[in-house]
Amino acid sequence: MKSILFVGVIAVALMFLFPMTQAKEIVKVGLIAPLTGDVKTFGESSKNAFLMAIEAYSKTGKYQITPLIADDRNDATEGANAALKLITQDKVFGIIGPLTSKVAIPVSEIAEKNKIPMVTGTATNPKVTVYNLKRKRYVFRACFIDPFQGSVAANFAVKNLKAKTAAVLYDVSNDYSKGLAEFFKATFEKGQGRIVGYESYQKDDVDFSALITKINLKKPEVIFIPDYYNKVALIARQIRERGLKGVLLGGDGWDSPELVKIGGEAIIGNYFTNHYSPERKDKIAEAFIEKYKSKHGRVPDSLAALTYDATMIILGSLDKAGTAQPEEVLKVLAALKNFKGVTGTITFDQNGDAVKSAVILKVEKEGPKYMATVNP
C-alpha cells in the first residue's frame, strides 16, 4: 500500500514538474483599429471579431497568440505611430487592419518597410497594396477593392435604379471617399449616365447647405455619398430637409448600426454596396453570425466579418508555415487560394487583393436588407 502511495505521489509531483502538454510557442499579433473617433463602431466590431477569431484558433492552433490592440482613432498619424510601436517595440509577427484606407495606406508602407505581413479586412482603396506601380509584397486584404465597388454601385444606379443623372458628394480629405467617388463616376459615365454635380467637402464640415443647394439645381436622380456612416447620416438629413428627392447610394462605409440611429427617416430606403449580408446562407457564415450574436448581442456587420476572416487567414498561414518568421508566413499568405471565410471564398490575386463578390443592401429600420449579389 505504502509503495503504491509513494509512486502515486511521485507521479503527481512529476506531473507538475513536467507539464503534460508541451507549451505552445507564444506569438504576438497586432490589431490596429479605430476604437475611438468618428468611426468607432467599425473599431468595436473588428475588435470583437479579432478576439473571437483568436479564441477559435486557440482551440486547434499550433501557437499561443497574444493579441495586442492599438487604437488608431481613424487618424493616419496615430495609426502610423501605433504600427511602428507594434512592429519594433512589441515585435508582432503580423498586423490585422487598419480598417480604413486613410490609415491603412501609410501603415502599409511601414509594414512593407519592416517586412511584417499585414492583412486588412476592410480597407478598399487600391493604394493600400499597390502604390506608384509598386506592389507591396507584405500587404494583403480580405476584401474587394474600390474600382470594383465603385463600378458595382454605378451599374446598380444605371441598370436597377434606371438613373440617367447622378451627383456625387465626397470627402476630399479621405482616400477612400475620394477614390470611390472617382471609380463611381468613371463607370457611371461609361453607362451613358451624366454626372451633374461632383462636390467635395472636408472632414470636419457639418454644414452642407451650400453644396446641397448647388446640386439641387440639376435635380439628380441619384446622389452618391461614399463616406462613413456618421457623415452620411448627417448629409442625408440635410438633403431631405432641403427637399431633394434623389435616391441616395453609398459604399461599405455605411455599414453601421448607427447609420439609421443618426440618419433616421432620411436614410431609410436607400442603398449601399457591401461585402456581405448577414442573411447569407452558408454554414460558416451562419455559425459565425450565431456566435457573434450570442456573445455581443447583435448581428455582426461587414467590419466584424471581414476582420474575422483576415485574422483567420493570417493565423492559418502561421500554422501552415510552421514558423513565425515573417518571410515564411509571407510565402504561405501570398499563395492563399479558396479560403472559405465568413464573407465568401477568398483567393489573393497577384496584388494581394481578394477577388470577391459584392452585395447590394437596402437600408431599413431594423437593419440592412439584402437585395442582390454582384460577381466580379
Add this chain to the structure above:
Amino acid sequence: MNFLVETKRFLLCSVAVYLLFKFFFLFGLFSEYIQQIIILSFIVILTSLGLNVIYGYTGQFSLGHAGFYGIGAYTAAYLGALFKVEGVWAFLPILLSGGLAAGLLGYLVGVPILRLKDDFLAIATLGFGILIRVLLDNSDQLSEFLGGSRGVIGIPKIVNLEIAFWAAVFLILITRNLIFSRYGLFWQCIKDDELAATTFGIDTAGMKLTAFTYGCFLAGMGGALYAYLYSFLHPSNFDFLKSIDFLIIVIVGGMGSITGTIYAGLLWVAVIEGLRLALPASLLELRWVFIPILLILVMMWRPYGLLSRSESRFLGLGN
C-alpha cells in the same frame, strides 16, 4: 576662433552626449521606436528654439509656428521627390531648402504683420498658421505627390541620429552666437520695452523681422528633418495644437533661455511619448487633460517660465 574657445565646453558636452546615444543605439538597447522618439526630441528642440528666438527673446507672440514647421517639411519632401534624393549628401541641400523656404515665407509674412501688437499679432499668426494648414490640405492641387489632406507617403528615411543631432548642435551654436551678439541684445531690448528701444535708435522693425525670419528658418529646418525621419506627412500634424506644443516648451523651459528650451524639449517629448508607452490606451487621453492644467498652473505661478534667462554653465552655453 574666439567663438570656439567660448563654446568649447558646449562642444565637448555635445560630443559626450552624442557618443552616449550612439553607444545605446549601436548596441540595440533601444528599440527602433524609441530611437525615433529620441531623434524626434532633437528636432523638437530645434524648432522650439526658433520660437524662443521669436517670442522668448524678442517678445513676439506667434501662434503659427507649426505652419512654418510644416512648410519646411513639405518643401523638403517635394524637392527630395523631384530630385529623387536618396543619400545623405544629397539630402543636406534639401534640408537647407526646407529652412530657407520657411524663412522666406516668414519674412514675407512678417513684413506686414509684425507691426501689430500682442493680441493682434497672436490672431494674425494663428490665422496664418491655419492658412498654411488649408494650403497643405489642398496641396494635391499643386502636385499629386503632396497628397492634399490625405498626406504624403513614401519619403525615404534618411535622417538618423547623426544628422539630427549635429544639425541641432550646429544650429544651437549659431543661435547662441546671435543671442550674445548685437542682435540678441537688440532683441531683448525690444522685448523689454519696444518704445524705449526705438528712442535709442534701434531699428526695431528690422530687428523684429530678423528674429522672426530666423525663427521660422529654424522651424523649417526642423520640419525638413521631421519629414525625412517619419517618411509620412499629414496636414493635421502642423495645426494649431502643434504650435501650442512648441509654445509650451518655450514657456515651460523659460523664455530667453537656450538651455531651458533644450531641457524642456527633452522633457516634453519624453513625457508625451513616454506616456504613450507607459499608459494603457484607455488612460492615454488623460495626458491632454493634465497638460493644460499644468500649463495654467505654470502661468499662474511662474509666468516667465521655469528657467528664465539663465543659461547653464555646465553646458557651456553662457557668456
Add this chain to the structure above:
Amino acid sequence: MDLLSYILEQTINGLQLGAVYALIALGYTMVYGVLRLINFAHGDIFMFGAFTAYYLLSKWNLPIALVFPLTMAATAFLGFLIEKLAYKPLRTAPKISLLITSVGVSLFLEYFLSLEPLFTPNYIGFPRPFAVIRYNLPLFTVTNIQLLILLVTAVSLFWLYLLIYHTKYGRAMRALSHDQEAASLMGVPVDGIISLTFIVGAALAGLGGILYAFAYPQINVFMGIMPGIKSFIAAVLGGIGIIHGAVLGGLIIGLSEVFVSAFLSSTLRDGVIFFILFLVLILKPRGLFGKRIDKV
C-alpha cells in the same frame, strides 16, 4: 431654378450660418472689450451649450421652452466659473499669460469632457424635437429652422442692445471697457461687472450652441474649435469690442463661407476666410467699425 433663386437660397444659408457665428462672436467681443482678453475657451462654451441641450432633450425629455433657458443658464454658469477660477487670479499678470491660460482652459475643457464617462469623444446625433418644414415661396425655399435661427438671433441682439445701451449694467460695462481704473474709481464694481460680461457672453454662446445643433444635428466635443475661430475672426473683422461689429462680422463670415462653397470650391472656403482676416489685420486692424489704431 434660376440664378436669382439660387443666389437668394444661398444667401439665406449664409445668413443662417452667420447668425450663429454672430451669437458666438458677441461673447468674444464683449469679453475683449472689458478685459482685453481673447477667451479661447469661448468656442468650448458653445460646445457645452450644445451638449447640455442634448442631455436635456434626450435624457430628460424636457420641452423646448425649458431647454433654452436651462442651457443658457448652464453655459452662463460655466463662463462665470472659468472667469473666477482661471482669469481672475491672473488679472494683474502679463497679457500673454492670460492668453496662454485661455488656451489651456480651452484644451482642458475639450479633453476633459471627451473622457468616456462624460461627453465621450464620439459624434452624437442631436435629437431635433420638431420636424423640418419647408416653405416654398415664389422665389426660393426656406426651412423653419432657418427662420428660427434668424428670429432668435434678432431677438437676442435686440435684448442685448437694450442691456448695453439702456441699463446701468450696460453703462458700467461700457465704462469698464473704456478705462477700467477710472470706472472703478467712479464706484463701478469691477469684479461684478466682469462676471456679468462673462455670464452674458457665455449665455449667448450657449444659445448659439443650441441653434447650431438644431441646424446641423451632430455634436462632438471638438465641435467648438472651428466655429470658435471663425466667430473670433468675425469679431475682429467687425471691430473687436464693438457689438454691432461682431454681428456684422458674423454675417459676413457666414455669407462668405457659403458663397465660396457655392460658386468656387468648398476646399477653398476656409482659406478665403483667413485671407479676409489677413486683409483686415493689415489694412484696418481695428476692424470695420473700429476707431483709433494704436501701433507701437
